[in-house]
Amino acid sequence: MVSTTSREQLLTELYKSMFPVVAKYVARMGGTFDDAKDIFHDALVVYYEKVIAGDFEVSNNKAYLTGIAKHLWFKKFNQQTELKSIDDNSFDIADEADEQPSTKKILHYLQTAGKRCMDLLSAFYYDKLAMRDVAEKFGYAGERSVTVQKYKCLEKVRETVKQQSLEYADFVE
Amino acid sequence: MRTSLNNTKITDDYVNGVLPTSDALLMEARLILNPDLGTEVNLHKRTLNIVRQYGRESLRAQIEDIHKQLFIQPQHQSFKDLVLSFFKR
Numbered sequence: 001m002v003s004t005t006s007r008e009q010l011l012t013e014l015y016k017s018m019f020p021v022v023a024k025y026v027a028r029m030g031g032t033f034d035d036a037k038d039i040f041h042d043a044l045v046v047y048y049e050k051v052i053a054g055d056f057e058v059s060n061n062k063a064y065l066t067g068i069a070k071h072l073w074f075k076k077f078n079q080q081t082e083l084k085s086i087d088d089n090s091f092d093i094a095d096e097a098d099e100q101p102s103t104k105k106i107l108h109y110l111q112t113a114g115k116r117c118m119d120l121l122s123a124f125y126y127d128k129l130a131m132r133d134v135a136e137k138f139g140y141a142g143e144r145s146v147t148v149q150k151y152k153c154l155e156k157v158r159e160t161v162k163q164q165s166l167e168y169a170d171f172v173e
Numbered sequence: 174m175r176t177s178l179n180n181t182k183i184t185d186d187y188v189n190g191v192l193p194t195s196d197a198l199l200m201e202a203r204l205i206l207n208p209d210l211g212t213e214v215n216l217h218k219r220t221l222n223i224v225r226q227y228g229r230e231s232l233r234a235q236i237e238d239i240h241k242q243l244f245i246q247p248q249h250q251s252f253k254d255l256v257l258s259f260f261k262r
Contacts, residue, residue, distance in 0.1 A: 019256060151185070
C-alpha cells in the first residue's frame, strides 16, 4: 500500500522512533545489541506484512510494533532457557519457505536473471499494491497494460521455476 | 489478452481464491479430469510462494540498509549514541 520512496521514508521513521524503545527493552532484559537488532528487524517484517501490506487495523501502531518485538523477545528468551514457548504464535513470521531444496537456488537465480518481473510481481503479491500504483511505480501507461505485463511475468517466472526445478532435481534428489 | 494469458489469469484467480463460484466449480471439475492442470496449479502456487519470499528478502535488505545508514552517517550520531548507551554496563 506504499510506494518505494514512501516505504523507505516510513521504515526510516519507524526505525528512528522505535528502535531505541525496543533496544532499551532488550538491553534491560539482558540481551545484546545484535539481539535487539535481529528482533527489531523481524518485528518490522511482521508489522509490514500485517499492517502496511496487510489489512490488519491497529489503533496504536507504535504500541503494536513494540508488542510484536516483546513477543519475539520472549520467544527467543524462552527458547534459550528451554522453557515452554508461549502458545500465541499470531505475531510469528508466516513460514513462506517450502521444503524443496531447490527453492533457494531458484530464488537466487531469479534475483539476478528475472529482477524486473520479480519486482513487478512482488509489488502485487507481497506489497499488495493497487493496480494503479504498480502501473505508476513501473512506468506503465495504465492499469490495462500493467495487468497484461503481470500475467506475462507470471508465465515467464513460472516457466523459469519449472525449468530450474527440473535442472536442480538432477543434482539434488 | 491472448488465450494463454487468460488461462494464467484463471489459474491465478483460482489459487488466490478470487475466482467466482461457478468458475471455481468448473475449475474443480477440470482438475479431476485433467491431471496436467493439477501440476500447473501446483507450479503456480510454488511460483507465488517464491515471489513472496523474494518480496520479503527485498524488504529485509531495505531494513538492513536503513540500519547501516543510521549507524554510519554522522547526522544520526545522537541516535546511535542513544541506542548504544543502553548496552553499556
